[in-house]
Amino acid sequence: MSLIKCTQMNSRILLNMCKYDSPRFLTREYSYKTIKRPDPRTLKMPTPESAPNLIEIIKEKIRLNGPITVAEYMHIVTTNPTEGYYMKKEVIGEAGDFITSPEISQLFGEILGIWFYAETQKMCEAKPLQIVELGPGKATLLIDMLRVLNKIGYTSHDLSIHLVEISSTMQSIQANRLCVSHRPVEIDMPHNHEGETLSGIKVYWYNDLKKVPQNFSWYVAHEFFDVLPIxxxxxxxxxxxxxxxxxxxxxxxxxxxxxxxxxxxxxxIRPPLDSGDRTELEISARSLGVARQLAKRVDEYGGLALIADYGHEGEKGDTFRAFQKHQIVDPLETPGKSDLTADVDFSQLRIAASKNPGEENYALVVGPVKQKDFLEQCQGELRLQVLIDAAKKDEDKEKIKSAYEMLVDPNKMGERFKFMAFYPSTMASILAKYPPLGFSNLKP
Incomplete structure (x- = not known):
């Protein structure tokens, strides 16, 4: 239709409308209605009895949209509000599906506390200080680190604790172990829960690292990256x-x-990830994003980031699996009842976080090193002897020794678990003179 004809038609319509005096002919027959938006504070999750089964949720999604990625599958299985793996039960420990290093020995968390303090002395006093832990588990690692800081002289005026946790179940476990009092907060706050320790240290919970205040911080990510979708x-x-x-x-x-x-x-899939003769790849976009966030925060606002996880340096291609009652099971069987995990590719984290010449600065990356080497370089055996000497019973002495051996034995956790650290890019000359503790055989 020509522009002239279209204009003439619109003119006739307007003239016909003007013949009528009543305004009702100018009112639209179908219009929007004002509705009251529900208050988010009054909304409640469905009860487990009324919530749909997780396997049916996954199957229905596939029926409607076609095959899903492994990343989508992991995300649904781990984070579904009512049926997700981390949302409905305590999963860590002898009675759960897996056990972590902090649960094996207090020595692990104490050494990490000493590492952060020692490395921070190379740059500043670190007061006030934020301790930020991603995926705090049962808060055992944090409790052991706080014991060290208390001995050093840190008080509630010197530090605050910021925990990134999406599971309300795990959040409750952490709060009950850390705090003498805790409470939910208004929905418009960046954090969703807060509390205080016995000594008055403020504790805050977030569902995303982006919401954590950008200040000088110690960032801890222990067995966090291995559960992110791949x-x-x-x-x-x-x-x-x-x-x-x-x-x-x-x-x-x-x-x-x-x-x-x-x-x-x-x-x-971009170079150098697809280089060589590799025929299988696992890539976690979420992991790369978090690694870059940590690196930028450390570089711009100061602090340190320490990643501890089981993984490799790019030599593996198929590591996706599930754990149930400490046994490996089929990841596609009984979703929501087993821990889905994949080895961390530390070479990818390095690429995401490193400072690149000519590009925007991120951080100095050191590692990965084997857990055995890290703990031994941090004087783990010396701390072990102190704990053994303090034990009163021979049975307790043997348990302490056995726990440490599990952490460093190459056939157990000593080589499978690795450490990587992020430093501010301005510390290059300092680290050249004073090599990173635990990474002394490596250069940043």
Whole structure:
């Protein structure tokens, strides 16, 4: 239709409308209605009895939208508000599905506290100080670190605690162990819970690292990155393809390779990650983002970041698995009842966090080093002897010794677990003169 005809038609419509005196002909028959928005504070989660089964949620999503990525699957399984793995039960310890180093020996957390303090002395006094832990578990690591700081002379005026935790169940466990009092806060606050320790130290909980105040901080990420969602890729004759999760004719979950390049293939597989003769890759976009956040915070506002996790330096390609009652099980069986995890690729964290010449500065990255080497360089054996000497019973002495051996034994946790640290880029000359504790055989 020409512009002239369209204009003439609009003019006739306006003239016809003006023939009527009553305004009711100018009122739209269908219009928007004003509604009252519900108050978020009054909304409640469905009860476990009324919530849909997690496996049915996953299957329905696949039926509606097609196969899902492993990253989507991990996200649903771990964070579903009512049925997610970390949302509904205590999972750490002998009675849970796995056990962590802080739960094995108090020595682990004490050494980390000493490491942070010693390395901070190379730059400043570190008062006031924020301790930020990502995925604090049962808060055992933090409790052991605070014991060290109390001995050194830190008080409630010198530090505050900031915990990044998405699970209300784990948050409750942490609050009950750390605080003498704690409470939820208004929804418009950056944190969603707060409390105080017996000595008056303020404790705050967040659901995202981005909400934590940007101040001088010690950042701790122990067994945090291994549970972040990963994308899995395989190299075929047609190039890289993504491993997806689908359902078969019987309703059972299974893996399926994508026929074409997915968006994740286009966005994530870039040099040098796809270099060499690798035929399998696991990449966690979330891990890369968190690593960069930590590096930028350390570089811009000061502090240190320490990552401790089991992982590798790019030599592995298929590490996705599940743990239930300390045993490896099929990740696609009984979702929500087992711990989904993948080894951390420390080479990818280094790429995401490192300071690159000619580009925006992030941080100086050291490591990874094996847990055995880190603990021994931090005088773990000396601390072990102090604990043994303080024990009154031979049985207790043996338990302390056995726990330490589990941490450093190459066939147990000594080599599988590794440490990596982020320093401000301005500390290059200082670290050249005073090598990083625990990483003394490496250069930043």
């Amino acid at each position: 994308h899995k890729f395989e190299k075929t004759e047609k190039g890289w393809r993504e491993l997806l999760i689908d359902i078969d004719d019987t309703g059972k979950l299974l893996y399926r390779l994508s026929g074409n390049e997915t968006q994740a293939v286009k966005m994530l």
